[in-house]
Amino acid sequence: MEKSENPFVRSMVCIMCPASCRLEVSKGANGEYLVSGNNCQGGKNYALNEMRDPKRIVTAVVRSDSKIVPCIPVKTDFPLKMTLIDDLLSELFSMKVTVPVHCGDVLLRDYRGTGVSVLATRSVEK
Numbered sequence: 001m002e003k004s005e006n007p008f009v010r011s012m013v014c015i016m017c018p019a020s021c022r023l024e025v026s027k028g029a030n031g032e033y034l035v036s037g038n039n040c041q042g043g044k045n046y047a048l049n050e051m052r053d054p055k056r057i058v059t060a061v062v063r064s065d066s067k068i069v070p071c072i073p074v075k076t077d078f079p080l081k082m083t084l085i086d087d088l089l090s091e092l093f094s095m096k097v098t099v100p101v102h103c104g105d106v107l108l109r110d111y112r113g114t115g116v117s118v119l120a121t122r123s124v125e126k
C-alpha cells in the first residue's frame, strides 16, 4: 500500500478577534490550502493570507536631532509584506529626522510603492 502524503501544513491562532480560534491549514488534493478550526470566514481569510502573503504592522524608532528625545517612535499606517520588513527597518534605522515632529506626521511615504507609509506616533518639539 502506498503511503499517503501528510497534508498538514501549519497551525496558527487567529488574531482577528478575541475568540483566538486555533486554525489548522492543510493541502487539498489539488494543492489548495484547506482551513479548519475557524468559526467564521474572517478566520479562513486570515489563515489564507498568512499562507500566501503575510503582512504585519511595523513599529520601530528613528533617530532625531532633538537633544531631549533622541529617538521617535514610529509605525506603519497599514500592514507591510513580511518580505519587505527587514529592508524597511534598515532604512528606518539609518534615518535621522529634524524636529519638530508631530504625532501622525508621515516620515516615510509610500514605501517602495506599496502604499504603506511610516508615521510618527508621538510629537517632539524643538
Ligand code: SF4
Pocket: 014, 015, 016, 017, 018, 019, 020, 021, 037, 038, 039, 040, 041, 042, 043, 044
Ligand atoms: S476564526 Fe473568526 S471567530 Fe475565530 S478568532 Fe478568527 S475571527 Fe474570531
